[in-house]
Amino acid sequence: MVWFRFKKNKxxxxxxxxxxIMVAAILAAPLFVDxxxxxxxxxxxxxxxxxxxxxxxTDQFGRDLFARIIxxxxxxxxxxxxxxxxxxxxxxxxxxxxxxxxxxxxxVIMRVVDMLMAIPAMLLSMAVVAALGPGVDKxxxxxxxxxxxxxTRVVRASILSLRNQEFVEAAKCCGTNSARIILKHILPNxxxxxxxxxxxxxxxxxxxxxxxxxxGIGVSSPTPEWGTILxxxxxxxxxxxxxxxxxxxxxxxxxxxxxxxxxxxxxxxDPRTKN
Amino acid sequence: MSKYIFRRLLMLIPVVLGITxxxxxxxxxxxxxxxxxxxxxxxxxxxxxxxxxxxxxxxxMIVQYANYVLKVFQGDFGKSWIDGNNVLPMFLExxxxxxxxxxxxxxxxxxxxxxxxxxxxxKQHHLVDYFSIxxxxxxxxxxxxxxxxxxxxxxxxxxGWLPAAGADTPRHFIxxxxxxxxxxxxxxxxxxxxxxxxxxxxxxxxxARAKGVPELKVITRHVLRNGxxxxxxxxxxxxxxxxxxxxxxxxVFSIPGIGSLLINAVKSRDIPVVMGTLIFVAIVVGIIxxxxxxxxxxxxxxxxxxx
Numbered sequence: 001m002v003w004f005r006f007k008k009n010k011x012x013x014x015x016x017x018x019x020x021i022m023v024a025a026i027l028a029a030p031l032f033v034d035x036x037x038x039x040x041x042x043x044x045x046x047x048x049x050x051x052x053x054x055x056x057x058t059d060q061f062g063r064d065l066f067a068r069i070i071x072x073x074x075x076x077x078x079x080x081x082x083x084x085x086x087x088x089x090x091x092x093x094x095x096x097x098x099x100x101x102x103x104x105x106x107x108v109i110m111r112v113v114d115m116l117m118a119i120p121a122m123l124l125s126m127a128v129v130a131a132l133g134p135g136v137d138k139x140x141x142x143x144x145x146x147x148x149x150x151x152t153r154v155v156r157a158s159i160l161s162l163r164n165q166e167f168v169e170a171a172k173c174c175g176t177n178s179a180r181i182i183l184k185h186i187l188p189n190x191x192x193x194x195x196x197x198x199x200x201x202x203x204x205x206x207x208x209x210x211x212x213x214x215x216g217i218g219v220s221s222p223t224p225e226w227g228t229i230l231x232x233x234x235x236x237x238x239x240x241x242x243x244x245x246x247x248x249x250x251x252x253x254x255x256x257x258x259x260x261x262x263x264x265x266x267x268x269x270d271p272r273t274k275n
Numbered sequence: 276m277s278k279y280i281f282r283r284l285l286m287l288i289p290v291v292l293g294i295t296x297x298x299x300x301x302x303x304x305x306x307x308x309x310x311x312x313x314x315x316x317x318x319x320x321x322x323x324x325x326x327x328x329x330x331x332x333x334x335x336m337i338v339q340y341a342n343y344v345l346k347v348f349q350g351d352f353g354k355s356w357i358d359g360n361n362v363l364p365m366f367l368e369x370x371x372x373x374x375x376x377x378x379x380x381x382x383x384x385x386x387x388x389x390x391x392x393x394x395x396x397x398k399q400h401h402l403v404d405y406f407s408i409x410x411x412x413x414x415x416x417x418x419x420x421x422x423x424x425x426x427x428x429x430x431x432x433x434x435g436w437l438p439a440a441g442a443d444t445p446r447h448f449i450x451x452x453x454x455x456x457x458x459x460x461x462x463x464x465x466x467x468x469x470x471x472x473x474x475x476x477x478x479x480x481x482x483a484r485a486k487g488v489p490e491l492k493v494i495t496r497h498v499l500r501n502g503x504x505x506x507x508x509x510x511x512x513x514x515x516x517x518x519x520x521x522x523x524x525x526x527v528f529s530i531p532g533i534g535s536l537l538i539n540a541v542k543s544r545d546i547p548v549v550m551g552t553l554i555f556v557a558i559v560v561g562i563i564x565x566x567x568x569x570x571x572x573x574x575x576x577x578x579x580x581x582x
Binding site for chain 2: 111112114115116118119120121122123124126127128129130131132133203207210211214215216217227230234237238241244248251252253255256259
């Protein structure tokens, strides 16, 4: 039913197709682009305009921009997915426990969440990067810590609305233990808003990864990542606009695709929100 | 109401305590020795021990935390590990730039975003509606620093209309405010439009129209007033994210605000500065949320202050 409604939403389908194409291209990258081309410098070839041997042109060191973008997508998109998965799992556990048990567990978890929510996600991630140091793995941890509070809140709200329903009471009467009730009965029924929230968070995380890369505190050069690529080329963009436009379009398209999917899922899961 | 405000301000204290504690906790788990960071890896063992004692790092984590918090409540945010300057004066010097930039960005986003959202809702499925939705989608999907860079190239380097970087005159803040406000502008359009469309379908609007109230009055008195609550909430949330976004914008346009201070502190792992910045931001965000809650009561008389 959800898929049927989702399928009818043109923008959501465009988003899904776009994202699938991007993910497929990134996964299949080794088949059509040699990984060595990512960092192979040929000063003679610097600033080649897009077209011919270099579809997206070359940068100031003569490196192929297409290779850097397509391998950079692995970090931009997959690190984003990792962040969403980690914060989704931790947020579900914490929000699930807070919502189901209530009382002291709820108070403690939600007060910590409130504290973390008092700081904008971007700044919190930066503080954690400062504490942990640079690196992709640490970047993923930092961004996840910043997103966990949001998931915890959404999951808790979702569980609170289901906690006293008859089917949960019935499960309790049958002697089912708490973990099983949460995992088998409550979570599957309350997942709608959480999945929508996860999709929309992915868009924001992709932008945050690019922003941290651009600021030089995320993925550091020469490892390609869309924000880092923009940062490397910022001085030359005025004279060679493609160096700025192409990575910008990649970030924009992926975030747009993810947001379309998120909006489509929201409408499909809750038909009342559709105008 | 003053009692309510006082209670809410008091509630900021546990938030600040909690944030500092969490950062302390993360720091205690993180690798690296701050003494080596400050003195360099070739410093002698004695010098490192002395530095650790000076920074209080030889004490247990909980004692370090208690000392730090006591000092913060006395207005002492510690000294930068890198240049030894006091954190508070550094802050006070930079805060006005960040607040000015943030306020300008919000002003731009609200002044343009809300009316455009209202018009889009009234003229649903017309050209204005499609235009506002499309611009919201595009602005929402692109990172602020990208806009900033492109605006800098177009308006400063190619057309020469506005200064590219710095913070000397109000003109210097136009491009940064537009950059920082772009994302908030997009969320304002979306939020206002959705909220208005929800209200327009309600029975009381149909009643107002049926009894012959002029359309302008229906929109301003009935639709706007009732649809404004979620929009005001969005403004509050946006101001908080604005503090986060301003970090990037300040770096793109070389504005000497809190953001650029934080970036340099993160790069050099200058923890006292990072910690001070977070405390400051948490307090500002707390105060903004309080202001938003107070505005609620003015817009919607049904909302009452509860201590």
